[in-house]
Amino acid sequence: xxxxxxxILREETYSPAGDExxxxxxxxxxxxxxxxxxxxxxxxxxxxxxxxxxHVGDNVDCRKAIFATDSLKNMDMFQSSYDDDIWxxxxxCANVQWYRDIHFEGGPYKHxxxxxxxxxxxIKLIHKGTGKSL
Numbered sequence: 001x002x003x004x005x006x007x008i009l010r011e012e013t014y015s016p017a018g019d020e021x022x023x024x025x026x027x028x029x030x031x032x033x034x035x036x037x038x039x040x041x042x043x044x045x046x047x048x049x050x051x052x053x054x055h056v057g058d059n060v061d062c063r064k065a066i067f068a069t070d071s072l073k074n075m076d077m078f079q080s081s082y083d084d085d086i087w088x089x090x091x092x093c094a095n096v097q098w099y100r101d102i103h104f105e106g107g108p109y110k111h112x113x114x115x116x117x118x119x120x121x122x123i124k125l126i127h128k129g130t131g132k133s134l
Contacts, residue, residue, distance in 0.1 A: 014056050015063040016113050018100035023070040023091050023112055028077055029123075030069075030084040033131040039087065043120040051080060055103060065113045067101060076110045081134055086127035093122035 029044060038045075046064035056062050068089055069077045077086070091098070096116035104111040 013061045013063045016052075016065060016067075016099075016101050016103055017063075017115070018102040018105065021070075021098045021100050021112050023068075023098050025090065025092055026072065027068040027070050027089050027091055027112065028072055029066065029087045029089055030078050030080065030129075031087065032080075032082065033085050033129045036085055036125070036128070039085075039123070040120060040125070043123060044087070044089070044118040046115055046117055063115060065115055066118060067111065067113050068098075069110050070112050071110045078111065079134075083129040083132050083134055084127075085125060085129045088124045088126055089118055090122045090124075094118045 031039065044066045046066055048062045048064055052065070052067070053060075053062055067078065071077070072088075094114075094116075096114045096118060098112045098114050101111035101113045
């Protein structure tokens, strides 16, 4: 029985979703500039990014997601330690369900996640990063 429970738990896909969340009209998403052209053409697509996978662990299957910050203050945004692009997401246009990001529970809550793609019409690039280390 114990082995069966371990196998079932191992086969589950990890999700960073906490409680459902209703963000402000505009939220921010940061990403490496290498993805800029693809994002401009296709919008934000759910994926399992390198940082997300390394945070959870290489041996865990992660649910594909888009992470954002419900704040436009630079100090609140996710810091990768690189000069990333900053995209604004119009949440009314995107019309997706958002959740609290369980990786950042506690304190003033700013980080959120969705599991739905966001079209290019609903995003705007406001900072062109260099991709270089800060």
